[in-house]
Amino acid sequence: MTVIDFAKKKRDGIPISMVTSYDSWSARLIADSDVDCILVGDSVAMILHGHDTTLPINTAQMAGHVAAVRRGSPKSFIIGDLPFMSFRVGIRKSMENIAALMRAGANAVKLEGAAGNLDLIRHTVESGVPVMGHLGLTPQSVNRLGGYRVQGRGEEAAAQVLRDACFLQDAGCFALVLEAVPGDIARTISADLDIPVIGIGAGVDVDGQVLVLQDLLGLTADFKPKFVRNFIEGATLVKGALNDYHREVTARTFPGEKEWYE
Numbered sequence: 371m372t373v374i375d376f377a378k379k380k381r382d383g384i385p386i387s388m389v390t391s392y393d394s395w396s397a398r399l400i401a402d403s404d405v406d407c408i409l410v411g412d413s414v415a416m417i418l419h420g421h422d423t424t425l426p427i428n429t430a431q432m433a434g435h436v437a438a439v440r441r442g443s444p445k446s447f448i449i450g451d452l453p454f455m456s457f458r459v460g461i462r463k464s465m466e467n468i469a470a471l472m473r474a475g476a477n478a479v480k481l482e483g484a485a486g487n488l489d490l491i492r493h494t495v496e497s498g499v500p501v502m503g504h505l506g507l508t509p510q511s512v513n514r515l516g517g518y519r520v521q522g523r524g525e526e527a528a529a530q531v532l533r534d535a536c537f538l539q540d541a542g543c544f545a546l547v548l549e550a551v552p553g554d555i556a557r558t559i560s561a562d563l564d565i566p567v568i569g570i571g572a573g574v575d576v577d578g579q580v581l582v583l584q585d586l587l588g589l590t591a592d593f594k595p596k597f598v599r600n601f602i603e604g605a606t607l608v609k610g611a612l613n614d615y616h617r618e619v620t621a622r623t624f625p626g627e628k629e630w631y632e
């Protein structure tokens with residue numbers, strides 16, 4: 371997968387599948403699957419680091435996760451998420467942060483929002499770095515949005531998301547993540563744009579889907595947004611395996627005869 375394939379899939383009407391990964395072992399599993407590309411999302415702050423929001427993660431931590439994913443999946447197309455504020459610190463410092471993710475092994479970066487980001491996006495693309503936009507529910511703005519809530523409801527809000535999507539495309543973004551917007555708005559945006567629109571909680575009439583891996587695997591049992599589907603009941607399976615292990619350890623049936631050295 372390259373940026374050219376993103377454009378080709380949009381032209382040919384072939385949906386793009388994207389999934390998050392933050393570490394080498396899951397990246398290796400994804401590389402062995404049919405999934406098209408990997409997002410090293412700043413959701414890592416919540417999913418792996420246990421924070422309530424994505425705000426606490428910084429560029430150095432994100433670069434570490436990108437590098438781990440690259441080691442697990444040397445050939446995948448990897449998008450590195452620019453963390454909170456890392457791209458709002460002036461062109462020079464923002465470019466250093468972008469370079470840090472690219473040097474760690476990303477093929478592209480993603481950033482949230484349009485207003486105030488367009489010059490940086492143009493400069494980044496002109497510098498040879500593909501940029502993925504992110505509109506709708508932008509988790510780094512959770513405090514301004516007043517919570518994790520659906521965006522683009524109502525005529526003016528919908529028109530604003532569409533305007534922002536066009537601004538991002540014009541600034542040079544090669545693709546756009548659209549999160550938690552009503553399906554009809556997402557359909558219009560996807561139809562109006564030449565670049566692929568990758569939805570999460572944005573319905574089916576877009577150019578691809580992204581899910582957090584742990585949601586997809588059913589490992590985040592305590593919180594399940596409406597748009598998440600658990601493709602396996604991972605938490606139940608893992609708990610079962612852990613309890614089987616504990617039972618066999620306490621019963622001295624693990625290790626078995628063939629599971630130790632003579």
Ligand code: KIV
Binds near residue numbers: 570
């Ligand atoms: O950080 C992330 O995982 C994301 C996706 C949910 C799109 O931005």
